[in-house]
Amino acid sequence: DAKTTQPPSMDCAEGRAANLPCNHSTISGNEYVYWYRQIHSQGPQYIIHGLKNNETNEMASLIITEDRKSSTLILPHATLRDTAVYYCIVRVKETSGSRLTFGEGTQLTVNP
């Protein structure tokens, strides 16, 4: 399985952009990068995903490097409600099923 590496914690000022990095150097060609977040002990929430092109939706932008070995999740204007643990996940395809590998995540704290 391709593993992911994220910094354990980050801080961001309210209203500024939050840039959360993820390393996935062993990712293979048909694996997607997904980002989720978990606010306190609620169920994780899907944010965005991509294969090799940059992606943007109403919540965030995802920038994937050309070699696909790393990516960055960008929250353009962070608010206090964005304080959460952010997980970068690589989805593996196997012949008998599939497995999601969660990293330990990055605790993002948005400060007033």
Place this chain on the structure above:
Amino acid sequence: EAQVTQNPRYLITVTGKKLTVTCSQNMNHEYMSWYRQDPGLGLRQIYYSMNVEVTDKGDVPEGYKVSRKEKRNFPLILESPSPNQTSLYFCASSLWRSNEKLFFGSGTQLSVL
């Protein structure tokens, strides 16, 4: 409303007393999965199911059983719970394509005394 429903939300039990945590989804998803979350360890997959009658082990399957007799339901069974199974459990589902997103339930906090 599209959702994944877990019950119960909180459960306290004693060692060895069999229990079942239910999970149901109303989105006609093929894929369902169970995770446990422990402090400092993130989310770890217990079991998953590709479709009815198709299940497979995740990263931490020991001490757990699952079944998938119907597409919408994926119960998690602890035949003989032990204190090390005290954890926060999440059920999730998705359509089975590589670019589909997971929907998570709201969680079940289990305490085994």
